[in-house]
Amino acid sequence: MIGIRRIALPGQVVADLEELTARIPSGDTKEARRLWRVSRAVRRSLRAGLDVMAAGRGYCMYCGDGLGSTVDHFEPIARNPGRVFDWLNHVLACEYCNSHHKRDLFPVDEDGNSLLVDPTAEDPLEHLFLVLSIGTYRALTEKGEQTIKVCGLNRAQLARGRETAVNQVSALVLAWWTARELGDEAKRRAMVWTLLDQPHADVLHAMLRQARMPGARVVFRADDELIDLLRAPELAEDLQLSGGAV
Secondary structure (H helix, E strand, O other): OOOOOOOOOOHHHHHHHHHHHHOOOOOOHHHHHHHHHHOHHHHHHHHHHHHHHOOOOOEOOOOOOOEOOEEEEOOOOOOOHHHOOOHHHEEEEOHHHHHHHHOOOOOEOOOOOEOOOOOOOOOHHHOEEEEOOOOEEEEOOHHHHHHHHHHOOOOHHHHHHHHHHHHHHHHHHHHHHHHHHHOOHHHHHHHHHHHHHOOOHHHHHHHHHHOOOOOHHHHOOOOHHHHHHHHOHHHHHHHOOOHHHO
16 A cells, blocks of 8 residues: 545536535435435546546555556445545545455544545555565554555455565666666666556555665665665656655
C-alpha cells in the first residue's frame, strides 16, 4: 500500500455529488444504495478520477497488485450512508480486495476513529513496514495491524509477487543507471516508465525509503551499488517522487 494523492474533481461533478447527497434521508442505507446504483454517470466520473490517481495502469489502492475494477467506499455505506457520494470516501479497488476481504469491515477505536489506513489521506508507511526479504508487512501501529488483517495484505500471492518485484526493481534501477551513464535517453525513459507502471508500487517505495535507513546493508545484502542508486537524487527526480513519498 502506498500513499495516493487525491485530485480535485470538475466543478459539475462536485455539484452532482452534493445534489445526490442532499437527496439521502439521514441514515437511510437503502436509499443511498439505490441512488448509487442508478447514478451511472456520476460513478463513471468518480472512476475516471480514481484512475488518474492510481499507480501504474490503475492498480488497486489496497493491494497494489490487481487492476482496480471497482469503486470502493472506504467507510462502508452500511456504516455511513451519508458518505456514499463523498469524493473523499472513494478508493479504487480490485474485485478480490473489495469483495473477499474488506467488504463492509471498518474497525474503529473507542472514540469511533477509523483503524484502517486511508491511502489517499495518510502515508501508509507510517503504519506498515514491508519486509522486503519475504514480501510481507509488519504492523507499526494498531491501525497498521487492522489494515493488514482487513485488507488481507499478507496473503500468500501478494507476498510472492512482492518478492519477485524486489528483483525486478533492482534490475530496472541498474538498467536505468546504465542508460543514464551512456546517455541513452530512450532507454532511460523506458526504465522509469516500467518502474512506475509495474504492479506492487509499494515495493519500489519501500526500497527507496529503506535504502536511507540504518541497516540498509543488511536489508540489501551489502549491495552497495544498489543502495547508492536507490539513494541517488537523480532517480527520485526521474521518478518524480517527493521526499515525503519515499
